[in-house]
Amino acid sequence: MVAIVLLGTCDTKLIELLFLRDAIKESDSGIDVFLLDVGRHPVHHDAITMTQSNLLEEHGENRKLDDLSRGEVVKLMAECAAKAVQDLFERGSIHGIISAGGSGGTSLASTVMRNALPIGFPKMIVSTVASGDTGPIVEETDITLMYSVVDVAGLNQLLRNVLSNAGAAIAGMAKSYASRKPVSTTSSKKRVGITMFGVTTPAVDAIRKHLESNYDIETYIFHATGHGGKAMERLTQEGGLDAVLDLTTTEICDHLTGGVMSAGPTRLEAAAKAGIPNIVSVGATDMTNFGPKNTVPEKYHNRKLYEHNPMVTLMRTSKEEAADVGTFIAKQLRKYYKDPSMVEVWLPMGGISMIATPDGPFADAEADTALSEAIRSGLSNTGIKIVDDDRAINDESFAHDIAEALVRKMDLKSPQ
Known part of the structure; x- marks a missing residue:
């Protein structure tokens, strides 16, 4: 089973994340999608695989976010999500990761991707800042960026098209990665x-x-x-x-x-x-x-x-x-x-x-x-x-x- 992590702030982007999840599965019904919620406020929805509370309990020592600044929340949730994603990767449970959001979500998601996953593993972010200075986002890794054109704030036809393209792209990348994994270590060169x-x-x-x-x-x-x-x-x-x-x-x-x-x-x-x-x-x-x-x-x-x-x-x-x-x-x-x-x-x-x-x-x-x-x-x-x-x-x-x-x-x- 090919599986993809969908990382996002469900308290602010749930509708858009669910659309992206459906776009991935419509590309290939055999792909499983793990939705990880890295938002500030807890959200309860059947589609969320790992809730914000789960992340804090398992990887954040049950810390509370109430008294933290926005920047501190992003840092803490990135640390928790990185541990969760690294664990999934090391178990061989995932074959790609994708996120969608604004500057804060992009900062969080890119930190997770850079810290938890190696070069060569499919990584993609649909972002409102993907056409600006992307150096701090990508740094020395192979994160793929797609500009959202409009803000990831409510669905419209333009954003649906962008997210559909992104879903199909990460699905193809993940399937390719899963199919070549056994071959990647056989080269004698x-x-x-x-x-x-x-x-x-x-x-x-x-x-x-x-x-x-x-x-x-x-x-x-x-x-x-x-x-x-x-x-x-x-x-x-x-x-x-x-x-x-x-x-x-x-x-x-x-x-x-x-x-x-x-x-x-x-x-x-x-x-x-x-x-x-x-x-x-x-x-x-x-x-x-x-x-x-x-x-x-x-x-x-x-x-x-x-x-x-x-x-x-x-x-x-x-x-x-x-x-x-x-x-x-x-x-x-x-x-x-x-x-x-x-x-x-x-x-x-x-x-x-x-x-x-x-x-x-x-x-x-x-x-x-x-x-x-x-x-x-x-x-x-x-x-x-x-x-x-x-x-x-x-x-x-x-x-x-x-x-x-x-x-x-x-x-x-x-x-x-």
């Missing part, structure tokens, strides 16, 4: 995560082709836009990668200088903690990312800026900032590594990005030296190998050699 940016694309393309052409490997390329780095860290934590070639660590620059593509302070932790083969390089650490040029903070107006395109302005990392980036890399690896033999750091001194080669607009030998010296100093006496290389990061031979270094750590032999 090793899974390698690689980080990429536009200015390191030639290297990543060469690495990917070399690994997949010569070894039983499939690569997972993560665009280092902040959420990409977070996604790789999360997938590694979930056991979804066997090795990491962290070629492009540019998100650290944004974290330290206030750019728009930060992956946060936990970057570089997961692979080191997991003890899996992990090669780290300094791709695109010559830059911090901002939006259009007029969005660059005033304190940076006198810096070397480069318009990558009308929507992205790059700022060259200074000598001092480069040293801070190197210190961050060394500190993270030093703090979290399990086995120094599983970690290497490669320093391509001929250019750390497409525009940081000697004749490029971001060429800065002093900054690059400060970066590498901070890494060497921070990793002294750790046993972690540092490879100094005169080539540029996008040199095809460099890409080949760093790929082979990872293969050696993975102890793989070419099937050819």
Whole structure:
């Protein structure tokens, strides 16, 4: 039996949730729907599988909501629902999850989906805020968003159409997930995560082709836009990668200088903690990312800026900032590594990005030296190998050699 969790605030959205439940079942009568009520006020209805009271009793220590603020209620109900949904998932009882609501319901539902379910499990939210800034909703996960167009507040023909589409979509996703679950763990290919940016694309393309052409490997390329780095860290934590070639660590620059593509302070932790083969390089650490040029903070107006395109302005990392980036890399690896033999750091001194080669607009030998010296100093006496290389990061031979270094750590032999 395929089953889907329908998550919602039944005290404010019961009519709409029941319509969505019926839309799912009309798509396939063999699908079971678990309706979980995460509203502030208790609702009694035969269609509710787990009431608000049930959630608080089983997962919230019978806490009362009367004296809590709206934000505190959302936080508590999200915690309770996450525990309930995780329990259902771990028992193999569910194959998809969907919700519908406004900003509060979306915040609650997305928290549950991010915290309780792994990447690859079908997740969908019909939301009034799905056409705005969706980064805080999705973060590093694969939540699917559908804009409700009108508010989820009373049924009309437009909302019925949207909810019907959503019901059919989650039903199809859940059935597909249920049918492929037994197959998902049978692949013999090793899974390698690689980080990429536009200015390191030639290297990543060469690495990917070399690994997949010569070894039983499939690569997972993560665009280092902040959420990409977070996604790789999360997938590694979930056991979804066997090795990491962290070629492009540019998100650290944004974290330290206030750019728009930060992956946060936990970057570089997961692979080191997991003890899996992990090669780290300094791709695109010559830059911090901002939006259009007029969005660059005033304190940076006198810096070397480069318009990558009308929507992205790059700022060259200074000598001092480069040293801070190197210190961050060394500190993270030093703090979290399990086995120094599983970690290497490669320093391509001929250019750390497409525009940081000697004749490029971001060429800065002093900054690059400060970066590498901070890494060497921070990793002294750790046993972690540092490879100094005169080539540029996008040199095809460099890409080949760093790929082979990872293969050696993975102890793989070419099937050819």
